[in-house]
Amino acid sequence: MGIEPGLSWLGDRERALWLLAISLYGVGDGLTTAIGLWTVGATEVGPVVGPMVASFGTAGLFLAKTVTIALFYLVWYVLASPARVAIPLAIAVVGAMVTGWNAGVIFVS
Template sequence: MKLSLEGVIEWGVANERTLWIAAVVLYGVGDTATTFVGLSADGVEEIGPVAGPLMDRYGQCSLVGVKVTLFGAFWMLWRTLETTARVAVPMAVALVGALVTVWNLLVILAA
């Protein structure tokens, strides 16, 4: 099977709901949960340029506010785009969620 951009978009359009579920599970839940667990370890801090300062000032629960705001922005962008390429939005969120969740797990294991 040859991988192509058109094939990825076609698959994404057929699985858009699954991509949004993956985005919520990986970025929303996975990143948030592993961030909270990681922050309970000695020497671990949030390094995100937005979340870090907000969490320093308002506490860990501000991360939930950041996530809700970002998901709202991502959803609005997805709804605004009128091409099939809009599947890139939940696909990118899910991919970033997977990467940061794995990163957080590695940080936790190293702490």
């Protein structure tokens, strides 16, 4: 099982997708979450990250981001399938969505 023919170009851009995933999910979401916590009193509602932020502040947030990305990278590394490109792509898409959400919360508050 491989990548659909129309999507095969993604397989050639895995490194760029990882950079995008780290930029959007790790940095973008991390920074906008931290800014929201510091400036507008937003709260982290994630069932795992919320308690980490409550206990350790932004260090808990960035630890959770780092561990999450590392675990997804490990899964990506172990998979031999060309379809593994979906992992960094999905992280990048989620990162873009939550960064946009966080930015909206910051700017509306």
